[in-house]
Amino acid sequence: MARVGLTPDRLARAGAELADEIGFDQVSASALARRFGVQVASLYAHVRGAHDLRSRIAQVALDEMADRAAEALAGRAGHDALVALATVYRDYAREHPGRYAASQYRVDPGSPAVDAGRRHTELTRAVLRGYNLDEPAQTDAIRLLGSVFNGYIGLELGGSFAHSSPASDESWPRILDALDSLLRSWTKS
Template identity: 40%
Template sequence: MTRQTLTRERVVRRAAELADAGGMSSATLSAVARSFGVRTPSLYGHVRDLAALRDGITVLALHDLGEQVGEAIAGRSGRDALIGFGDAHRAFARRHPGLWESLQGRASETVVRDPSAARIVRHAEAVLHGYGIAETDRVHMIRLIGGALNGFLNLERRGDFDHSEPPAEQSWPVLLDSLDLMLSRWNERDRDA
């Protein structure tokens, strides 16, 4: 077998593939090194340690998710953009379970400062703009939408919906309809109540 030239990008991509195949716990430095046919110390020129490798996976996840969300909401607004936003998250979580898992932990400063993180926020703000949500309320709405989508997708991923009817496929559009209703009526609420 011919040795492949290692780069940070190739090391992180391989770790992401391992995570998608077997969960984040599978994405270790030794597993990545074995997959390339090298010894673990060979990776240290590309990633500082396991934490840096995991941060790389999370940044990759944010980048790839941002690409998919951007495509899903392009040229859409209001309900259509919200559905595209939600469906892109769900498709990503299903297609890349390890990358999705990497997004579930507390983000390091390295991850938070990466432009890919800001891009996801900009996509969410674009969806909210279509509903006329005031800039002062957007952080609340981003947290609400993120919490609802993330909660549903993590419960679905764990199989928590597998033992009850109706199937999660029928509940997903109900979740998106509920978010649409909330966003559509947000500006009607009585702020003084």
């Protein structure tokens, strides 16, 4: 009965890896316990249950994405910053589909993952600094960008763009250019 050294954090990180390997919705306390060579019930000393586990994985993903985004945005503005942020999300989703799926998990209010969400909002707001938008247009624009990123990546990952041309890789930069030009002329619309 050697101790493995489980902690909520290690479970969440291992869960994130597992999600990338077998898909987020296949991640279960059982599968995770198996991976640690431990009985399922042992996990319940560290995590409140399956929902708690999934929420923690979501948080891992949201934090990782925000870290990458913050790094990518440093020293960039305008079109450059927009493309950088968009690229971070899309690349992350392609590298880590399970984690990305986790980041979409409905987490309940009061959870620390809500703060991670706020961080993403602020990063998007930072991108918009280059476009000089006043409220409420700025909030509208944040919501638009969030919608496009989430929406495009979700559809692409789901294969919706796989069987038509042009390739999804080609649409993406053109759509970002269009958004850039939209943001530059937002007030005139």
